[in-house]
Amino acid sequence: xxxxxxxxxxxxxxxxxxxxxxxxxxxxxxxxxxxxxxxxxxxxxxxxxxxxxxxxxxxxxxxxxxxxxxxxxxxxxxxxxxxxxxxxxxxxxxxxxxxxxxxxxxxxxxxxx
Amino acid sequence: xxxxxxxxxxxxxxxxxxxxxxxxxxxxxxxxxxxxxxxxxxxxxxxxxxxxxxxxxxxxxxxxxxxxxxxxxxxxxxxxxxxxxxxxxxxxxxxxxxxxxxxxxxxxxxxx
Numbered sequence: 560x561x562x563x564x565x566x567x568x569x570x571x572x573x574x575x576x577x578x579x580x581x582x583x584x585x586x587x588x589x590x591x592x593x594x595x596x597x598x599x600x601x602x603x604x605x606x607x608x609x610x611x612x613x614x615x616x617x618x619x620x621x622x623x624x625x626x627x628x629x630x631x632x633x634x635x636x637x638x639x640x641x642x643x644x645x646x647x648x649x650x651x652x653x654x655x656x657x658x659x660x661x662x663x664x665x666x667x668x669x670x671x672x
Numbered sequence: 673x674x675x676x677x678x679x680x681x682x683x684x685x686x687x688x689x690x691x692x693x694x695x696x697x698x699x700x701x702x703x704x705x706x707x708x709x710x711x712x713x714x715x716x717x718x719x720x721x722x723x724x725x726x727x728x729x730x731x732x733x734x735x736x737x738x739x740x741x742x743x744x745x746x747x748x749x750x751x752x753x754x755x756x757x758x759x760x761x762x763x764x765x766x767x768x769x770x771x772x773x774x775x776x777x778x779x780x781x782x783x784x
Binding site: 562563590592594600601602603604607609614615650652656659660661662663664665666 | 703704706708714715716717718721723761765770771772773774775776777
C-alpha cells in the first residue's frame, strides 16, 4: 500500500490567494483526519470524517477554512483567503474505525507570504 | 476539552545517556494511548499503541509504560544515539473515542 498520500508537498502562496490541500487515505480506511502542526500549538486536530461525513469540525480555526470528502478516497482542505498566520505543516491521517492505529501522510508545508 | 500534556518540551543528551519523557492525559473514558516519533520533513511514525493499564511495550532501545488509572505514560530510551533525535508525540483519544488528540511533543537532541 502506498500509505496516505498528500499533495502538494510544499505550497508557497501570497496572502489572499485560495489554497487547496489534497489527501488520499489508505484504501479501506473509513476515517480521515486533518491536522495542523505549528511551533506554538503543536499538532492540532482541525476536522475529521467518518465514512465521508464530517463528524467534528470544531478545530477549524475560522470560516476561511473548509474541508470536503466527496468520496472514500479523496479529501480536500481549502483556505480562502489565505493569511500569513496560516503558514504551517498540514497533515492528513487515516485509520479504520475499528482499529486504534492511525497513519499519517507526509504533510503539506504551506507558506503564505 | 481533552488535554494531553508532555514534558519536558525539549531535551538535550549525550550519546549513550538514557532518558525518559512523560505524557499525561485524562484518565476518564480512556481508549488508547499512542506514541509517535516525528522527524522534520517526514510523517509521524507510530511507535506504540497501548490500551491496558500496566501495559509495557518495547521496540529495541525504546520502551513505554502506561498507567490509565492516574493518566500517565512514560517513554524510555536506553543508550541514546544521534539517530534518536526527533520529536516524540503522545496522543490519546477524545472522549468519544473517535479522534486522536496530541500533546505538543518532546524534542530530543542527542549529541555524539
